[in-house]
Amino acid sequence: MVEKSFPKRFFSFVLITGAILSSCDFQIEEPELPQPGPTFINMKVPEGFPTPVFQESNPLTKEGVELGRRLFYDPNISANGKVSCASCHSQHLAFSDGVALGNHGVSGNTLERHSPTLFNMVWMNNGLFWDGGSKNLESQAFGPLTHADEMGMSLQGLDAKISSNPDYVEIFFEAYEDGPTVQNVAKALALFQKTLVSAGSKYDRYFRQEENVRLSSLELKGLELVRNNCSPCHSGELFTDNQFHNNGLDDDFSDLSHEKIFLGRYRITFRDEDMGAYKTPSLRNVAITAPYMHDGRFGNLGQVLDHYSDGIKDTPYTSRMLYSEQPKPGISLTYDDKIAIIAFLKTLTDLEFIENPEFSKPYE
Template sequence: MKNLAFHIAGLSFVLAACHDNPKVEPGSQPYQFEVPANFPAPLENRENPMTKEGIALGRLLFYDVRLSGNNKISCASCHEPKLAFSDGKALGNAGVSGTTLHRHAPALINLAWAGNGLFWDGGSTNLESQAFGPLTAADEMHQDLFELVDELNAVPDYVTRFKVAFNEKITSQSVVKALAQFQRSLVSASSRYDKYRRNEPGGNLSPQELIGWQLVQEKCQGCHAGELFTDHDYHNNGIDADFSNDALEGIFQGRFRVTYKTADIGRFKTPTLRNIALTAPYMHDGRFESLEDVLDHYSEEIKTSPTLDLKLPEKGLKLKEEEKKAIITFLKTLTDQEFITNPEFSRP
């Protein structure tokens, strides 16, 4: 299937056997999740509790090309730490087939707080089921899950690590559980903005940046809400007026592709604004190359349709040039250098 985010919610059943056992496995150490002072509490995950061993295993797997059918592609091939775990491309073609995908690779940021579905259309219910999508998609990693288990079982270190982390033999379910634990550990909360909010050293914002912050609160936080700068919901933000593309399996129909509710036509998941200066290009199809392009869209180029989000005026936000500059200046304060250079997140 030729897209980064196809609907695999049906695969979530494979984790059902884990639901009755929220305890950390013998021999593994619980991971003490440190919630940033300016953040809300993360989502509780009793089915796959984070451990030091599970996260370390997930990190190894995230960078391991064995996860792809041709043993040349890893998760990191499309999610680079220096780009806040995005790939810098509008539509990637790094998959096994070399085919250009129809969806932009999302950044992996603060996923411990991500509820209400994953992928641009919410086609997966959690990080565990989500991982099966890119692992098995023909135009992405195209891995046979039985072959993957055999390959990992041939590595004694992996056999030991899976036993310690999950107290079981290697299975495709434990592979995605480890990947999910690592991804939930990817917390970005040390930007200059965060330090300003927590009154920490290095947390100074200029007058222009403060004006930009006020404008973001007024103009953007209806969707890019709170300290996470996303409401984890789905919105039609006016980038298209026509969503009829049956030949592409409804890729541009957004949330409708999952729910089949007409109110969801053209609605896509709100990405976080954190590290936004690093994750260009923008939108679900990467159509906007720069933040300037994004603001021009919201200011003057809104396209109307029956499902256009009510938070958006049909004639656009009508931002002045100095307001656009102030907003972009503020958005750059959300760049977290500690996050993208954290050795705990880098290639082992």
């Protein structure tokens, strides 16, 4: 074995260096770890759909969506602990409730308007509710939350409920820096609803030219009839123009109710052209969301088409789009035309959407 020898000056260097290090408060700096925070989500836009616009103050995050989903199905955020958003918006009915005028709220009183569907809400950027009385989903949530005949919850009561629930406190702070607040309840509910995208129907697969997906001759005839007769209002791949129209349902607008909700959008704008005008609903999933119109007066699609062919009221406020070149409003449709239109409308039913577990109740 060969022994290695080191010069004395080497040992002097080691001793001096050790002394210096031992006399210093020497610490190794650990690298900064990324701070925990919400996980941002990029929404995949279906083919043919416009680009969605999100609120800068409420970006789409995984944590916000999951919080909103939990709140959506939670009856404890109502005054009596028995009514949730899902009470009036059932997933298997494309988030409608299947009745003309519901009475699912805390008071048991019958509501004055039909519960609208909830899907493709991220593109509903021209006012919400049937009359456009709410600007966006973040503000819309406070309507049903506080309405005496819906969830009946005071904002103070809502704040107390979420702030006293340890589970909620934790997940609120995961989603929002300022934790559990009533404003963040509305924000989270809005985010969940913005993820409710319906674009997986038979029509969509046909539109995307997927293999072995065909529309029958009757369905194709119905598609052509819809495009020729209904597209002024039910336009684009969303099948709605997001506008408000008087479609000749009534000719009496002497509304004496305390909220004057039967005046349509006029209640919001006070413009004569908005008298009796209501928001155009999407035709997507229409075959499973009966009854129809803002008050649910029509029980099936045949009655809806009968209205447009023969039942439109001629008033100064009726949409001019319903007159075509005729002095009397209406759309000329034969019996066979109506059968074809209904056949096509059924191709807009999105089974993937109404069965998607990501939109279902997150807990039992």
